[in-house]
Amino acid sequence: MSGKVFIPQDKLASALERLNEKVPVWVPVSQGADRWGIDFKPFRAGMVPVMDRQSTALPKEVIFPQVQTLMTFEYVKAPEDPGRVQLKLEEPPEAGNALVFGARPCDVRGFFTFDRVFTEGPFVDNQYKDRREKTLFAVLLCREADEACFCSSVGSGPADTAGGDLWITPVEGGYVVEGLSERGGSYVQLLGDPATEEQAAAASRSQEEVSRQKVGSLDPSGVVQGQKDRFEDKDFWRSMVNQCLGCGVCTYVCPTCYCFNITDEMRHSRGERMRSWDSCMFAVYTQEASGHNPRPTKLERYRNRVGHKFSYFPEKYDGMIACCGCGRCIRSCPVSIDIRKVVENLKERSHACA
Amino acid sequence: MSLLSERLGWIVFEAETKRLHELVKAVLPELDGIVGWEQGFDALHATPVFVNREEDVHRLMWSPLCVHNLSGYLVKTPPFLPRDEGRKVGICVKGCDSRSLVALEQEKFLGRDRLHIFGIPCEGTVDWRRVMKKIPLRGVSSVRREGPELKVEDSRGVHSLPWEESLARRCLRCAHPNPLVHDVLVRDPVEPRIKKDEAYGLVEEMDQKSLEERLAFWSAELDRCIRCYACRNACPLCVCQDRCIVETRDPKWLTQKMGISEKFMFHMIHSLHLAGRCTECGECERVCPMEIPVTLMKEKLNQITREILGYEAGIDSQLVPPLLTFNPGEHEL
Numbered sequence: 001m002s003g004k005v006f007i008p009q010d011k012l013a014s015a016l017e018r019l020n021e022k023v024p025v026w027v028p029v030s031q032g033a034d035r036w037g038i039d040f041k042p043f044r045a046g047m048v049p050v051m052d053r054q055s056t057a058l059p060k061e062v063i064f065p066q067v068q069t070l071m072t073f074e075y076v077k078a079p080e081d082p083g084r085v086q087l088k089l090e091e092p093p094e095a096g097n098a099l100v101f102g103a104r105p106c107d108v109r110g111f112f113t114f115d116r117v118f119t120e121g122p123f124v125d126n127q128y129k130d131r132r133e134k135t136l137f138a139v140l141l142c143r144e145a146d147e148a149c150f151c152s153s154v155g156s157g158p159a160d161t162a163g164g165d166l167w168i169t170p171v172e173g174g175y176v177v178e179g180l181s182e183r184g185g186s187y188v189q190l191l192g193d194p195a196t197e198e199q200a201a202a203a204s205r206s207q208e209e210v211s212r213q214k215v216g217s218l219d220p221s222g223v224v225q226g227q228k229d230r231f232e233d234k235d236f237w238r239s240m241v242n243q244c245l246g247c248g249v250c251t252y253v254c255p256t257c258y259c260f261n262i263t264d265e266m267r268h269s270r271g272e273r274m275r276s277w278d279s280c281m282f283a284v285y286t287q288e289a290s291g292h293n294p295r296p297t298k299l300e301r302y303r304n305r306v307g308h309k310f311s312y313f314p315e316k317y318d319g320m321i322a323c324c325g326c327g328r329c330i331r332s333c334p335v336s337i338d339i340r341k342v343v344e345n346l347k348e349r350s351h352a353c354a
Numbered sequence: 355m356s357l358l359s360e361r362l363g364w365i366v367f368e369a370e371t372k373r374l375h376e377l378v379k380a381v382l383p384e385l386d387g388i389v390g391w392e393q394g395f396d397a398l399h400a401t402p403v404f405v406n407r408e409e410d411v412h413r414l415m416w417s418p419l420c421v422h423n424l425s426g427y428l429v430k431t432p433p434f435l436p437r438d439e440g441r442k443v444g445i446c447v448k449g450c451d452s453r454s455l456v457a458l459e460q461e462k463f464l465g466r467d468r469l470h471i472f473g474i475p476c477e478g479t480v481d482w483r484r485v486m487k488k489i490p491l492r493g494v495s496s497v498r499r500e501g502p503e504l505k506v507e508d509s510r511g512v513h514s515l516p517w518e519e520s521l522a523r524r525c526l527r528c529a530h531p532n533p534l535v536h537d538v539l540v541r542d543p544v545e546p547r548i549k550k551d552e553a554y555g556l557v558e559e560m561d562q563k564s565l566e567e568r569l570a571f572w573s574a575e576l577d578r579c580i581r582c583y584a585c586r587n588a589c590p591l592c593v594c595q596d597r598c599i600v601e602t603r604d605p606k607w608l609t610q611k612m613g614i615s616e617k618f619m620f621h622m623i624h625s626l627h628l629a630g631r632c633t634e635c636g637e638c639e640r641v642c643p644m645e646i647p648v649t650l651m652k653e654k655l656n657q658i659t660r661e662i663l664g665y666e667a668g669i670d671s672q673l674v675p676p677l678l679t680f681n682p683g684e685h686e687l
């Protein structure tokens with residue numbers, strides 16, 4: 001009925017096997033029998049997807065791999081003149097299609113931040129754009145928000161379908177799946193039998209119920225000014241991030257962090273140019289060749305992290321906040337730093353100033 | 355008597371917290387601040403806090419959720435240390451954390467006379483991921499210990515879990531629950547869970563495996579490493595900080611690649627730099643977002659150090675760590 005299908009819980013793996021024959025599928029799977037965390041991996045027969053909690057690491061990897069070869073190069077002697085050396089460049093093979101099954105609204109939202117930077121020009125990142133266009137998302141209706149989540153505070157929500165191609169709604173005994181985009185819709189029938197009226201109705205009820213939920217109570221308005229007012233206030237930043245360890249967890253589990261590094265790796269006359277995730281929390285992020293570091297301590301680094309997401313990015317991209325409220329930076333932080341608290345405090349101080 | 359104290363497990367932590375507040379208030383004017391723990395973003399998490407003013411003392415708390423080893427803050431940039439000679443800073447430590455202080459003093463990173471140590475005998479810290487694995491919780495509102503059980507209240511009701519099953523692996527193999535150095539103790543000392551000789555069970559289990567099996571085990575574990583370096587940064591004895599080999603460009607030791615060999619190299623160097631120094635506080639393993647048992651590598655090296663040199667790190671501040679000395683007469687190496 002109305003293009004919705006039902007996948008019984010015990011048929012999920014076989015449905016994914018059928019889907020995987022058409023398009024390579026990424027699924028959230030456990031990190032190990034005695035582990036809590038889950039992670040997105042390319043589907044293989046026998047894998048059991050874990051759909052009841054948010055992943056620790058991200059499906060960001062599918063479109064923006066942690067390490068990616070941008071090109072390979074080789075210095076070769078010109079046959080007609082061996083004294084002359086030519087540089088041979090080769091682009092890496094084109095990326096293939098992919099479908100991320102069970103991504104949450106926040107996981108998909110993260111790419112909206114990327115899109116503004118990588119696809120809108122003046123410079124378009126073709127490798128990113130290529131993978132982005134070829135990747136579909138089967139978005140899960142999220143009923144697992146916890147104390148670290150705040151997606152509704154930053155323009156999304158647990159029933160957000162933006163950027164999705166398929167919509168997965170957990171119901172009693174399984175999942176109702178429906179198409180959201182044309183491409184996504186073409187895979188629906190393959191996944192299961194048509195949903196019964198009761199199943200379809202149950203899914204609609206759940207969708208309505210979840211879409212009424214407000215996850216998080218952060219109000220980010222006024223932060224742009226707060227960041228400006230408090231930029232030089234070292235005591236404020238110290239009091240906010242004294243406990244930061246300066247590791248890169250928050251950036252590496254963040255769906256919107258897009259900063260990267262480029263390095264050449266060469267052996268003899270051949271090599272490759274690689275792009276790898278960088279982290280603004282690391283000392284070398286802003287280390288200059290002279291030895292000077294404009295962000296010498298964690299204080300300046302964390303200030304930049306908050307500023308970039310809640311102030312500089314919105315200023316540049318018509319108010320869009322570069323945070324999807326997934327809460328991973330809070331949950332995975334070794335010392336439980338809460339970015340919401342920093343944002344709230346920035347605002348309070350700026351009100352006090354006014 | 356025992357029944358009463360078991361039933362009032364929750365209140366015991368309240369009592370310890372209250373005692374901590376009293377002890378801190380008594381010396382705060384003489385200190386340039388104190389680092390301890392306060393409630394974190396939910397009932398399952400605490401977070402480190404720096405307190406300078408008496409009106410903030412109430413934020414400090416003690417519970418088995420105070421998982422963080424705070425001693426790293428004393429040595430890592432910018433170090434939390436007294437401003438002037440003759441002044442002190444305060445720090446809250448569990449048994450394991452106190453060993454880091456001893457080790458840092460042994461290596462001359464810290465002077466004992468600069469610290470006022472609030473020691474907290476500890477019956478183990480809770481591993482929130484382990485709890486979640488056992489009981490997938492939604493909307494946790496309170497966590498407390500009731501005798502042999504951890505009681506957790508969430509949106510669906512009250513759940514219980516045997517206390518031992520809620521503890522971090524490091525705590526189940528802890529032979530030093532009582533702070534080895536302290537100015538004051540917040541509560542009475544507790545019985546160690548095990549003897550030190552019993553602490554290397556998992557290492558022995560690994561040793562039973564063939565080389566191929568061990569390689570397969572570590573390859574699968576390290577495959578998940580995202581190179582965030584939380585393990586390194588959380589380690590109070592990882593003192594190279596911004597000069598770490600994984601980031602130096604000249605000389606360049608590691609590439610940015612995500613292969614097993616790069617990750618292996620990093621973790622091996624991390625472990626070898628800690629050989630005979632690591633006090634097994636388990637912070638590297640606790641902070642790993644990918645749940646890789648990275649402390650196990652250091653446990654193996656410590657087991658070797660114990661066997662060959664009869665040495666245990668972070669016990670006696672007067673001893674020189676074996677790998678920080680050179681003795682031409684040593685013949686068993």
